[in-house]
Amino acid sequence: MFDYNFHWRPVMKNLPDLIEAAFLTxxxxxxxxxxxxxxxxxxxxxRLHLKGPLYWFASSWVELARNTPVLFxxxxxxxxxxxxxxxxxxxxxxxxxxxxxxxxxxxENFRGGFQAVPDTQIRASxxxxxxxxxxxxxxxxxxxxxxxxxxxTNQLVWAVLMSSLGMLVGFRxxxxxxxxxxSRTFRIFEYFAVxxxxxxxxxxxxxxxSRLLAARLFRY
Amino acid sequence: xxxxxxxFSGFNFKDLWFLGExxxxxxxxxxxxxxxxxxLGMFFGWLLYEGKLVAALTVAPILDIFRSVPLIIQLVLxxxxxxxxxLNLDPFGSGVVILTIYTAALVASVTRGGIEAVxxxxxxxxxxxxxxxxxxxxxxVLPIGGRAVFPAWVGVALGVMKDSALVSVLGYVELLKxxxxxxxxxxxxxxxxxxxxxxxxxxxxxxxxxxASLEKRWVQ
Numbered sequence: 001m002f003d004y005n006f007h008w009r010p011v012m013k014n015l016p017d018l019i020e021a022a023f024l025t026x027x028x029x030x031x032x033x034x035x036x037x038x039x040x041x042x043x044x045x046x047r048l049h050l051k052g053p054l055y056w057f058a059s060s061w062v063e064l065a066r067n068t069p070v071l072f073x074x075x076x077x078x079x080x081x082x083x084x085x086x087x088x089x090x091x092x093x094x095x096x097x098x099x100x101x102x103x104x105x106x107x108e109n110f111r112g113g114f115q116a117v118p119d120t121q122i123r124a125s126x127x128x129x130x131x132x133x134x135x136x137x138x139x140x141x142x143x144x145x146x147x148x149x150x151x152x153t154n155q156l157v158w159a160v161l162m163s164s165l166g167m168l169v170g171f172r173x174x175x176x177x178x179x180x181x182x183s184r185t186f187r188i189f190e191y192f193a194v195x196x197x198x199x200x201x202x203x204x205x206x207x208x209x210s211r212l213l214a215a216r217l218f219r220y
Numbered sequence: 221x222x223x224x225x226x227x228f229s230g231f232n233f234k235d236l237w238f239l240g241e242x243x244x245x246x247x248x249x250x251x252x253x254x255x256x257x258x259x260l261g262m263f264f265g266w267l268l269y270e271g272k273l274v275a276a277l278t279v280a281p282i283l284d285i286f287r288s289v290p291l292i293i294q295l296v297l298x299x300x301x302x303x304x305x306x307l308n309l310d311p312f313g314s315g316v317v318i319l320t321i322y323t324a325a326l327v328a329s330v331t332r333g334g335i336e337a338v339x340x341x342x343x344x345x346x347x348x349x350x351x352x353x354x355x356x357x358x359x360x361v362l363p364i365g366g367r368a369v370f371p372a373w374v375g376v377a378l379g380v381m382k383d384s385a386l387v388s389v390l391g392y393v394e395l396l397k398x399x400x401x402x403x404x405x406x407x408x409x410x411x412x413x414x415x416x417x418x419x420x421x422x423x424x425x426x427x428x429x430x431x432a433s434l435e436k437r438w439v440q
Contacts (some may be wrong), residue, residue, distance in 0.1 A: 031307075082409060164290035
């Protein structure tokens with residue numbers, strides 16, 4: 001049918017390497033998410049409660065992360081900072097870029113989550129004798145977590161997908177590894193087809209895991 | 221005597237023109253893909269809503285694939301797949317095809333959400349007033365559901381605009397690729413990346429702001 005011979009053997013030979021690279025992809029995505037959640041939480045709280053320079057800093061972080069392409073953000077951490085003599089390794093570039101991006105997107109989600117919990121609850125818990133810290137960690141955060149759980153899952157999927165841009169800054173995660181092998185054997189289609197399947201599997205596994213976790217966490 | 225050739229030259233006015241032209245190309249490919257993709261996506265969304273089992277078994281998994289595989293992998297895969305089936309597409313053509321399908325996949329779920337946002341009693345009322353199915357869809361579902369999901373659609377459109385930066389992997393000279401070329405020549409990554417980022421930001425920020433304000437107004 002096609003005037004093209006598919007050669008799957010080199011791909012199958014390198015499959016273990018690709019799967020290993022897939023774990024690197026997952027690792028960088030999860031790390032970026034953890035950093036992103038912590039920073040995003042700070043940004044959201046700053047934007048909700050503070051004024052002045054800190055507010056502007058948080059707002060510009062959020063708007064920059066949301067209104068420029070991820071690839072641009074990676075290039076900025078890669079080449080842009082290189083102009084100041086700050087040369088990061090590809091791993092750090094991807095991790096920093098993804099964390100920056102995730103923090104920006106998650107901050108907006110968290111802000112929505114905090115706004116959805118009525119103010120009166122914090123006053124109620126304070127009048128019950130809780131400290132501000134206790135009120136936040138025991139009353140507010142659990143409720144916010146429930147609201148933002150689904151957006152966090154989506155963001156994790158996005159992080160996995162976006163980490164594929166590491167290929168363009170020389171990071172050898174799943175896409176970078178694929179490109180490396182593909183350019184060595186010229187079996188570009190075959191390699192990328194297998195990689196697409198692996199990404200699909202990762203995304204499905206992440207979604208399944210999050211659904212199981214949700215069923216366990218939100219029983220009540 | 222010939223002057224020695226200098227491969228590195230500073231950033232000058234002509235380069236600004238080069239960047240501007242590339243920015244226009246970014247806009248052109250995004251507008252084209254978003255408009256075709258939106259029409260296709262609305263059709264698919266309607267199919268998902270009406271088609272029940274058949275659509276759930278055919279259209280839904282296919283659209284899901286385009287949402288679960290990184291765009292960059294899709295682009296490389298399609299660009300290398302097209303010649304196998306005898307299509308001769310240039311980077312622009314491949315980019316438009318993939319971005320269009322990608323947009324359609326995202327818009328399909330948005331559209332479906334929009335149709336679901338219209339209460340069944342409202343639609344029954346429209347039908348009992350003697351409206352045909354299509355009249356109901358056009359004069360009841362479109363204005364009400366459309367408003368409910370318009371911000372989500374703007375998000376998708378802006379996302380595709382930003383993701384169009386990825387077409388640069390195929391060699392299409394859009395804004396980010398152009399800035400990369402300039403960086404290689406002028407060795408001024410910070411300035412050029414800032415310019416490129418500022419352009420994306422200037423395009424995306426006002427639109428997202430406008431859509432947020434529209435959303436606020438429609439909620440009231």
